[in-house]
Amino acid sequence: MNRIKIINILALFVLLINLVGVNIASAGANDIIIMGSSQSKNSVSNGDAFELDVYYKNASGETLENVYVSVDKSSAFYIDYSYPQANELGTLSSGQEGTTKFKLVYKGTGNELTLTFDYEKGGSPDQFSQTLYLSVKKEKEPTSGGSQTNTSEYKPSFRIVGKINSKQEGKNLSVEFPIKNISNFSAKDIQITMAADSADSPFTASTGHLSIAIDEIKPDTEKKINLDLVVKPNTKSGTYPLKLELRYGNSYGDIFSSSEVIYVDIENNDKSPSLILKGIEMLPKRPAPGDKFSASIELENLGTLDAKDVKVTLKGFSNDGIYSELTGVSYLKTLQGGKTGKLNFNLIVSDKINVRSFPIDIAVDYKDEFGNSYNESFTYYVPIQEKSEGKVSLKIDNISAPSGVVAPDKDFKVAFDVVNNGTKELSNAKVWITVENGLICKSQSIVMVDSLKAGEKKSFDFVFAALTDATTKNYPIAINVEYDDEGALGEAKGKQTITQYVGVYVENTKEEEKETTSTPRIIIDRYSISSGNAVAGKSFEIELSILNTHRNIDVGNVGISFLADEGVFLPAAESGSTIFVDEIKAGARVVKKLTFVTKYDAAPKSYLLNINFEYEDDKKKAYTLKESISIPVMQEQRLEISEIQTGMEAFIGQTVPVTLNFYNMGKSTLSNLMVKCKGDFDIQPGSDYFVGNFEPGRSDYYEAYIIPNKEGQIKGSVVFTFEDNKGEVNEIEKEFEIFVQGGPGMVIEDPMMIDPNMMGGMMDNSQGGFPTRIIFIIGAISLVAIIGVVVLIVVLRKRKKARADLYENF
Numbered sequence: 151m152n153r154i155k156i157i158n159i160l161a162l163f164v165l166l167i168n169l170v171g172v173n174i175a176s177a178g179a180n181d182i183i184i185m186g187s188s189q190s191k192n193s194v195s196n197g198d199a200f201e202l203d204v205y206y207k208n209a210s211g212e213t214l215e216n217v218y219v220s221v222d223k224s225s226a227f228y229i230d231y232s233y234p235q236a237n238e239l240g241t242l243s244s245g246q247e248g249t250t251k252f253k254l255v256y257k258g259t260g261n262e263l264t265l266t267f268d269y270e271k272g273g274s275p276d277q278f279s280q281t282l283y284l285s286v287k288k289e290k291e292p293t294s295g296g297s298q299t300n301t302s303e304y305k306p307s308f309r310i311v312g313k314i315n316s317k318q319e320g321k322n323l324s325v326e327f328p329i330k331n332i333s334n335f336s337a338k339d340i341q342i343t344m345a346a347d348s349a350d351s352p353f354t355a356s357t358g359h360l361s362i363a364i365d366e367i368k369p370d371t372e373k374k375i376n377l378d379l380v381v382k383p384n385t386k387s388g389t390y391p392l393k394l395e396l397r398y399g400n401s402y403g404d405i406f407s408s409s410e411v412i413y414v415d416i417e418n419n420d421k422s423p424s425l426i427l428k429g430i431e432m433l434p435k436r437p438a439p440g441d442k443f444s445a446s447i448e449l450e451n452l453g454t455l456d457a458k459d460v461k462v463t464l465k466g467f468s469n470d471g472i473y474s475e476l477t478g479v480s481y482l483k484t485l486q487g488g489k490t491g492k493l494n495f496n497l498i499v500s501d502k503i504n505v506r507s508f509p510i511d512i513a514v515d516y517k518d519e520f521g522n523s524y525n526e527s528f529t530y531y532v533p534i535q536e537k538s539e540g541k542v543s544l545k546i547d548n549i550s551a552p553s554g555v556v557a558p559d560k561d562f563k564v565a566f567d568v569v570n571n572g573t574k575e576l577s578n579a580k581v582w583i584t585v586e587n588g589l590i591c592k593s594q595s596i597v598m599v600d601s602l603k604a605g606e607k608k609s610f611d612f613v614f615a616a617l618t619d620a621t622t623k624n625y626p627i628a629i630n631v632e633y634d635d636e637g638a639l640g641e642a643k644g645k646q647t648i649t650q651y652v653g654v655y656v657e658n659t660k661e662e663e664k665e666t667t668s669t670p671r672i673i674i675d676r677y678s679i680s681s682g683n684a685v686a687g688k689s690f691e692i693e694l695s696i697l698n699t700h701r702n703i704d705v706g707n708v709g710i711s712f713l714a715d716e717g718v719f720l721p722a723a724e725s726g727s728t729i730f731v732d733e734i735k736a737g738a739r740v741v742k743k744l745t746f747v748t749k750y751d752a753a754p755k756s757y758l759l760n761i762n763f764e765y766e767d768d769k770k771k772a773y774t775l776k777e778s779i780s781i782p783v784m785q786e787q788r789l790e791i792s793e794i795q796t797g798m799e800a801f802i803g804q805t806v807p808v809t810l811n812f813y814n815m816g817k818s819t820l821s822n823l824m825v826k827c828k829g830d831f832d833i834q835p836g837s838d839y840f841v842g843n844f845e846p847g848r849s850d851y852y853e854a855y856i857i858p859n860k861e862g863q864i865k866g867s868v869v870f871t872f873e874d875n876k877g878e879v880n881e882i883e884k885e886f887e888i889f890v891q892g893g894p895g896m897v898i899e900d901p902m903m904i905d906p907n908m909m910g911g912m913m914d915n916s917q918g919g920f921p922t923r924i925i926f927i928i929g930a931i932s933l934v935a936i937i938g939v940v941v942l943i944v945v946l947r948k949r950k951k952a953r954a955d956l957y958e959n960f
Contacts, residue, residue: 180391181210182217182267183413184280185247192285196258199230202284204250208242209389209413210271215241217269219250222279226260226286229253242269261286261307261332280411283309283332301402306337308396308410311372316414318381323353325377325392325414331367337398340364342375345393345409352385352416353392385418421487423457423518425449427528428490436535440501442475445532447493447512454487457516457524462493465511470502472510472532485516499534507531543572543819543843544579545875546629546650546755547607555657558616561592564652565611568602568631571821571843576602579633583612588620588656589627605842616656622699623673626651626758626778651756651780657699670700670767672708672734674777683784686817687750689722692759692781693743698734705773706733708765712744715758718783719746734765754785754818754875787874788816789844794868794886801891802858805834809853810868810884820844820872827854829866844872858890 183206190201208214217239221229229235230253237250254263263282270276314327331337344353344360360377367373377392392414397407428450437443451457460482467473480493499508514526549566556562564583570576579599583591592613602608614627632647655675675697684690698705708731712721721727722745734740763775792811800806808827814820823841827833837854844850858864870882 180389180413181208181214181269181271181276181278182242182280183207183209183389183391184265184282187282187284189285193287194256194285195287196256199253199255202252202254202263204252204265204282205247206239206250207247207389208244211244211388212271213241213243214269214271217242217267219265219267221252221254222264222266225263226257227254227263227284228257230255236268256286283307285332301400302404304335304400304402304404305333305406306331306335306367306369306398306400307333308337308367308408310410310412314412314414318417321381321420323379323381323414323416325379325412327375327412328372329367329375329410330372331369334369335400336369337367338365338401340367340396340398343395343397344377344379345395351392352382352390353379353414354382355379381416381418385416385420387417387419389413389415420455421453422522423451423453423455423485423487423516423524425451425457425460425485425514425516425524425526427512427514427526427530430530432532434535436533437499438535439499439503441499441535443497443499445495445497445510447480447495448490449482449485449493449514450490451485451487455518456487457482457485458519459483460485460491460514460516463513463515464495464497465513466509468500470500471505471508472497472499472503474498499532503534505534507533541572541845542570542574542576542633543845544576544602544631544633544646544648545569545571546631546648547877549629549650549652551627551652552654554655556616556654558618558620558656558658561613561615562654563611563613564627564629564654565609566629566650566652567607567609568599569607570602570604571819572845573604573842575604576633579631581610582630582632584628584630585614586625588617588623589614589625589654590617614654616658620656620658622656622658622671623775623777624653624655624675624779626653626780648755650782651758653780668700669773670698670703670705670736670765671775672696672698672705672763672765673775674761674779675739677779679781683782684719684746684748686748686752686754686783686785688786689745689747691743691745693741696731696734696740696742698736698738700736702736703767704733704735705765705767708732708734708763710742710764711762712746713760713762714746715760716752718749718752718757719759719781720749721745722747748783751817752783752785754783756780756782784875785816785818787818787820787872787880788814789820789870789872789882790815791868791870791882791884794884796886796888799891800858800888802861805855805857806888807853807855808866808868808886809851811849811851812870813849814844814846817846818875819846820874823870823872825852826869826871827856827866828869829856830860830864831866832857832859858888861890861892864888864890 185205185207187205188203191198194200204219206219218236219239220236221227233253237252239248239250242248261283263284264279265282266277266279268275268277309330309332311328311330314325316326317324329342340363342362342364344355345351355378360379362375362377364373379392390413391411394410394412395407396410397405399405426449428448431446431448433444433446434441447462449460449462462480462482464474464478467478475496475498478495480495482491482493485491508531510530510532512528512530514528516524518524545568547567547569549564551564552562568579568581577600579602580596581599582596584595585591592615593611595612597610599608616625629650629652630647631649632645634645673696674694676695678693680691680693696708696710709728710731711728712719713727714720725745729742729744731740731742757780758778759781761777761779763777764772766772790813794808794810797807812825821843823844825839825841827837834855834857837856839852841850852868854868856866865885865887867883867885870884871879873879
């Protein structure tokens, strides 16, 4: 009993706290729902005690703590005083179901049991009540009596019994449940309507107004009720209360009203509209300064509900960047859920722009079908093409130097050409020569070039001589050209220098004849490369001839190491960076082979390979010497060509477009690039395309128009010819095939010879009007004209697509 008293005190304490601190208006209307109940004894009479099991569920969507349930004093029942006056349910997690048991006593009047739930939700106290109607002993419905009878006391009572079934198809919801008259009095003219007092209700009637009429429900009788509802599109999935208003009468004409609440599960996968920037298509795809271009902005609705009154505003314009040709605002009336929509803008790139990309802010405003507003913002960087004013590209070509031995005090020449193989005129170039000690340049060593037009070359020659005391060895001569580099868009201007090396071998015989005990020297007197040139990214073998120039002294313990300028040459795995020679006799040679690998990104020019010698003479005296040789590097040409497009159909005598894209994927310029088309067909004039110098990273497209002159499968090819950086001519051929048909329709050799009877009398001109032959001729001419227009449209579309691809790839 002490335990019961303690629990009762705790329950009373909880109730007092709730009476003081609970804001009933804020309680969740469906935080806890009663799923059903079960009586241990039916038809209880006054004073009867019985047990009641109540089945409940936490439908709040979150955890409820310190949950207690008690019986309201207004009920027709009370909890047996020997039991706790409140049941403790503890903590209920979201969606948790449970059962609690009450020991009840019937007061003798009515059948209402009101249960009050007290709990904490989100740290704040809350309270919720729900009324059940229990089975009590029935009273007999009175017969017509005297005037003293108060018939309004004969009130029918209803209770939702059994399971509530719901079936949902999209937004349409069908709800079925049984309602039972639990009183001893018949209910007449029952009207059931859906309460519309809450704007938060997720339900609407399918017909705009819900009203169900039932003639009669007798005592202790059930009736199936079917409701057709529509779920509001923005409703989240969950369990929701549906309040029903009942209006009815008894057998004596008295009118009553009451309400019932049922709980309905809703599964709603609808999502509010949500617009994203799917992409922007520009034409041209990389506009240059001063260009007008169109921007097609594509939006995608990730929601399932429609977006209404879509407004797109472009912002961030400036007079020295990008600005709109019109207002910069565009509209879409509706963008359906899961669909995409495009809005077009006409924009202009200022000729003062000085950046590679320009940011455009995109503001998107829209509404859903309920009038709720949304807004999104995106930023897109418009790529800017460098204004096509051409580009300077120089190379040093046709170098000539003595191939034999050069003697001291004898003049020799080194000649070469400087070629502008770019597309823009060069100005303010400087050409100069640098040599090692032992050589002198007798000509003016620095020459200025005021201008050099695109494709033009200028020849130079310089006179050199070896000094009287020049050491016998190979001397590198550096040819340097410095010119102004205009810089790319948005980058600073600067100077660009190219350098090529040429070597001459000086042999000083007087020194050797004069000195029999002089310092022994070893040199590289000749060398050769197996492939003629070092190719970037590949290995090459070099053969070195190492000469002991002294006539009398042997050298030994010779160590030779190698180091290339800019690290462009690295020893291969099978070769080391150092070689060793035991002995080189006086005046003798030793030949060694080494393998190097060239860096893949080496620019096509000559590089110095520096050679260090360490050796001893016959008296074990140590010496060191340095040599260098020049090795030219080439880059492999990589001209990539797309698949050839030839349209959909081809007919004899009709023009067929042949289009393709091509790209320089290598690191060297393709000079004098020419593109032609050839094959078993006629070619429209102007189909040859001279590209000129095709720089690395550049892309372009080619189109030709051919006219087939025979039926069946015909073959053709597009031929590319160009010069590499060695001046050699290369040719690449891309083949294609086309199936040619005889014609798009009937071929009429002589329309005047067509027999009118061929048309089965359908073109009989006996009733007057145009003669049949004239009508047929006009029809044939019209057919040819229509075909011509269709072909023209296809060609124009192909050309437009090719240009768009060009801009994109560039």
